[in-house]
Amino acid sequence: MxxxxxxxxxxQKGEGSDQPSADHKRVLCFLASFNKIxxxxxxxxxxxxxxxxGIRSKRKQIPCGRLLSEIFTQGKILEILRxxxxxxxxxxxxxxGKIINGxxxxxxxxxxxxxxDEKDLKESTAPTKLMKDFPxxxxxxNHEFLSKLVAESVKESGICLDAETSExxxxxxxxxxxxxxxxxxxxxxxxxxxxxQRRTRLRHPILKIALLLSPRGKEEKENPL
Amino acid sequence: xxxxxxxxxxxxxxxxxQINTDSGYLIxxxxxxxxxxxxxxxVESPVDFASLKRNGMNLEAEMVAQxxxxxxxxLNGPTFVTLVKDFWIRAEVYDLDEAKDEEPEAVIRDPSLxxxxxxxxxLESFRLTEIRSTVMGVPVTITEEVIAKACRVAPxxxxx
Numbered sequence: 001m002x003x004x005x006x007x008x009x010x011x012q013k014g015e016g017s018d019q020p021s022a023d024h025k026r027v028l029c030f031l032a033s034f035n036k037i038x039x040x041x042x043x044x045x046x047x048x049x050x051x052x053x054g055i056r057s058k059r060k061q062i063p064c065g066r067l068l069s070e071i072f073t074q075g076k077i078l079e080i081l082r083x084x085x086x087x088x089x090x091x092x093x094x095x096x097g098k099i100i101n102g103x104x105x106x107x108x109x110x111x112x113x114x115x116x117d118e119k120d121l122k123e124s125t126a127p128t129k130l131m132k133d134f135p136x137x138x139x140x141x142n143h144e145f146l147s148k149l150v151a152e153s154v155k156e157s158g159i160c161l162d163a164e165t166s167e168x169x170x171x172x173x174x175x176x177x178x179x180x181x182x183x184x185x186x187x188x189x190x191x192x193x194x195x196x197q198r199r200t201r202l203r204h205p206i207l208k209i210a211l212l213l214s215p216r217g218k219e220e221k222e223n224p225l
Numbered sequence: 226x227x228x229x230x231x232x233x234x235x236x237x238x239x240x241x242x243q244i245n246t247d248s249g250y251l252i253x254x255x256x257x258x259x260x261x262x263x264x265x266x267x268v269e270s271p272v273d274f275a276s277l278k279r280n281g282m283n284l285e286a287e288m289v290a291q292x293x294x295x296x297x298x299x300l301n302g303p304t305f306v307t308l309v310k311d312f313w314i315r316a317e318v319y320d321l322d323e324a325k326d327e328e329p330e331a332v333i334r335d336p337s338l339x340x341x342x343x344x345x346x347x348l349e350s351f352r353l354t355e356i357r358s359t360v361m362g363v364p365v366t367i368t369e370e371v372i373a374k375a376c377r378v379a380p381x382x383x384x385x
Contacts, residue, residue, distance in 0.1 A: 002284070009300065036292065066299075095266070098270050111280055117276065121301065135371050153361045
């Protein structure tokens with residue numbers, strides 16, 4: 001179970017690496033022997049290694065997604081995005097980690113049947129309270145300058161953080177076919193002629209989803225053609 | 226990497242933001258040659274120690290020794306997948322090796338600096354390892370102190 005904590009809560013491994021690394025072995029030994037570890041230093045070390053591997057050997061796994069998100073929250077990145085009207089309170093595609101609990105023990109065949117309780121921890125997407133003494137992560141604090149950088153970034157990357165469009169965008173990004181057209185559809189409201197005036201029908205399921213989720217699509221949904 | 230990409234700067238000396246005079250602001254270049262959609266964000270698992278204990282696995286003593294309960298509490302929250310990917314694709318590590326590499330680069334730019342100290346070359350003295358990147362264009366620096374604060378864990382203990 002301590003090894004599970006290690007690989008799923010602290011220093012996540014990449015795919016296909018069954019053999020624990022030297023850091024994993026050391027931390028596991030310290031955890032089992034009640035020796036306090038310097039967790040921030042191990043995490044920093046692991047992140048630096050993963051970045052270097054990503055640059056050098058195209059490693060695709062990004063570890064510590066939740067921790068990085070917490071740093072962005074406490075470091076006021078979300079505040080800057082909100083100030084620039086790029087994000088609302090329920091914005092951005094979010095995920096939560098799978099909770100390790102009694103059910104995990106059953107899945108690992110450590111126990112035969114687990115006993116749930118109404119007080120069991122539930123996955124939460126609630127943002128954490130901002131700390132007053134969190135060290136700054138911003139290299140630049142001029143609001144006007146930051147706004148220009150954010151605007152330029154959106155223009156360059158095409159990333160859209162609005163709740164509706166980002167969902168379509170990421171769904172479409174996962175599909176290889178017709179990516180350009182579909183990305184365009186995801187980012188722009190669809191302008192479609194009434195059904196009676198269309199020469200072709202929307203057969204593709206992705207097009208139908210894009211239509212339903214786009215602002216124009218909502219109007220059409222309320223007033224079916 | 227860190228030094229080579231931080232050529233033209235406005236506002237701060239280490240932002241790595243390039244300014245293009247024709248079109249205004251340009252964002253820090255990508256450091257990884259992987260498409261954004263190919264990345265897999267790994268989200269840490271929160272732990273329900275009470276449920277584990279009720280089902281016969283009590284690991285509270287181990288975690289009390291590590292003073293890690295606030296860390297596990299923090300883990301039960303949202304992960305912003307798009308922001309994390311945008312951060313990662315431009316991330317680079319500024320460590321002692323990178324800092325040392327800045328010196329020959331400075332000499333190549335200005336041969337008269339040969340044999341001079343880091344300070345005389347106009348380079349900042351190396352303090353600590355940093356992860357540098359941008360999030361939606363906003364330049365950020367992550368240090369061990371930042372990680373410790375976000376983890377709610379003191380940066381003390383064994384590190385081998």
